[in-house]
Amino acid sequence: MSHGEHAAHCDFVLIGAQGDLARRKLLPSLYELDKAGLLHEDTRIVGAARRDYSHEEYRQVVLENTNTFKKEDLCEETWARFVKRLYFFRLDVAEQASYDAIREFLGEAVLPSVFYFAMPPATYGTICQGLNTAGLVDDKCRVVLEKPIGKDLESSKVINDQVAEFFKESQIYRIDHYLGKETVMNMFALRFANALFTNNWDHNTIDHVQITVGEEVGIEGRWGYFDQAGQMRDMVQNHLLQLLTIMAMEPPADLSADSVRTEKLKVLKALRPISHTNIDAKTVRGQYAAGFLKGQSVPGYLEEDGANERSETETFVAIRVDIDNWRWAGVPFYLRTGKRMPQKLSEIVVYFKQQPHNVFEHSYRNLPANKLIIRLQPNEGVELQVLNKVPGLDEPMKLQETKLDLSFSETFASERIADAYERLLYEAMVGNQTLFVSRNEVEEAWIWADSIIEAWQHCGVRAKPYQAGTWGPVSSVALLAKDDRNWHE
Ligand SMILES: NC(=O)C1=CN([C@@H]2O[C@H](COP(=O)(O)OP(=O)(O)OC[C@H]3O[C@@H](n4cnc5c(N)ncnc54)[C@H](OP(=O)(O)O)[C@@H]3O)[C@@H](O)[C@H]2O)C=CC1
Ligand SMILES: O=C1O[C@H](COP(=O)(O)O)[C@@H](O)[C@H](O)[C@H]1O
Numbered sequence: 087m088s089h090g091e092h093a094a095h096c097d098f099v100l101i102g103a104q105g106d107l108a109r110r111k112l113l114p115s116l117y118e119l120d121k122a123g124l125l126h127e128d129t130r131i132v133g134a135a136r137r138d139y140s141h142e143e144y145r146q147v148v149l150e151n152t153n154t155f156k157k158e159d160l161c162e163e164t165w166a167r168f169v170k171r172l173y174f175f176r177l178d179v180a181e182q183a184s185y186d187a188i189r190e191f192l193g194e195a196v197l198p199s200v201f202y203f204a205m206p207p208a209t210y211g212t213i214c215q216g217l218n219t220a221g222l223v224d225d226k227c228r229v230v231l232e233k234p235i236g237k238d239l240e241s242s243k244v245i246n247d248q249v250a251e252f253f254k255e256s257q258i259y260r261i262d263h264y265l266g267k268e269t270v271m272n273m274f275a276l277r278f279a280n281a282l283f284t285n286n287w288d289h290n291t292i293d294h295v296q297i298t299v300g301e302e303v304g305i306e307g308r309w310g311y312f313d314q315a316g317q318m319r320d321m322v323q324n325h326l327l328q329l330l331t332i333m334a335m336e337p338p339a340d341l342s343a344d345s346v347r348t349e350k351l352k353v354l355k356a357l358r359p360i361s362h363t364n365i366d367a368k369t370v371r372g373q374y375a376a377g378f379l380k381g382q383s384v385p386g387y388l389e390e391d392g393a394n395e396r397s398e399t400e401t402f403v404a405i406r407v408d409i410d411n412w413r414w415a416g417v418p419f420y421l422r423t424g425k426r427m428p429q430k431l432s433e434i435v436v437y438f439k440q441q442p443h444n445v446f447e448h449s450y451r452n453l454p455a456n457k458l459i460i461r462l463q464p465n466e467g468v469e470l471q472v473l474n475k476v477p478g479l480d481e482p483m484k485l486q487e488t489k490l491d492l493s494f495s496e497t498f499a500s501e502r503i504a505d506a507y508e509r510l511l512y513e514a515m516v517g518n519q520t521l522f523v524s525r526n527e528v529e530e531a532w533i534w535a536d537s538i539i540e541a542w543q544h545c546g547v548r549a550k551p552y553q554a555g556t557w558g559p560v561s562s563v564a565l566l567a568k569d570d571r572n573w574h575e
Pocket of ligand 1: 103105204
């Protein structure tokens, strides 16, 4: 593959190069970008972590790691090129010598540098300081920050302020990897390239929206992190709210970062606050107990490695969200996300309103409403449920719910679906912030999430147990049932 005009022209410094995220997602994604010809021939990839590898040892580690985390065999030609880009430097965040060594290696920067912080956010300020003292921060460089930024509004402001001391907002790329998923990007296409949807996307035609992000996995050995975070900070404050903003935003003037982020921010500002006055009516918290997944028994949250037996942290959240603006008046958005659900399944279901008058009432008292189902993962695609006449001479007319089904794997059979991190690394390397989250968005999202977390504490709302391998506590069914609705099955 030739390295053409689209190739990202920068050096890439991966801080936290031996962490779970770097090994599982970032390095394999960089390899894929190289395979696609999207890395400039001069681009160097510098891994930095606390170990003491030589460049050669690190290349071997990355080879083993990439083999482990990539499903298909490595392409020899790509690997031969990729391996030459890899370098390693020992880095302890508090040791200035670590940054100085990287500076010496990169030399007088010809290419802009992208610094990726695959690290606990509490270290971001120290890293920025070290990079700056080493003379690595200039107007051309960029920094990529992982989520969640902080654990509440206050701590996120501290971290954002620390980073802002050295980098302008236009240089800061806050990752929410859901924004890099093909199916999430397709939501822009669906909403804004199709008049059918653009013109039928408000309280006049839509009854309600359900957003489900179910995970089969538990906490994957991340007790130390997860128990402090919980599903609210780990998933809702970022991924689910980002999905909601894309569904609910006004059409942006264009796809520039400024236009898109401004519209998403307006949605976050319009979220109706949930507080101790309505916390029970609007939210459900759950925590998985031991159960079965695909026929295997799995431990409960309190039996995971490193667990504290008395933890009250939630692994499941369901929320009724109301958006106080003209477009969405009276249209609830129901969010649901949890670990140890029966299957990995992320989908958004738009329930349209029923017909105002039913001409089929002799045979059908209630006509089922149309549904638009956006399948984010797995089996990516879009499905529109409509009513059709069943062929035949029956009288009266017989109707059946059928699907207009666009499955990505069938419709785009020859296209590879890129991992979200491939897209986002590439966008950061070419300097496009559209798919990254602004500081204002992060802070608005925290204001709303903090109010729920505080209300749970204030009112002593405990996480209800649910059996691993089920869709959460029964009260999440009740959350919709009291509005005369059901979760999409
Ligand atoms: N893992 C995932 O799937 C996801 C992670 N994230 C976020 O990405 C970031 C990284 O996560 P993850 O990879 O899971 O975390 P890990 O704990 O696996 O790795 C973090 C890295 O930080 C390094 N580190 C920690 N403290 C120091 C220090 N004082 N000096 C030098 N290095 C240090 C570790 O080095 P060492 O190897 O030496 O211990 C390790 O390389 C976090 O912000 C997380 O919230 C976000 C979404 C998903
Ligand atoms: O950010 C995170 O996301 C993953 C789920 O991501 P997905 O792409 O596999 O849907 C989640 O498991 C993890 O806890 C969280 O930190």
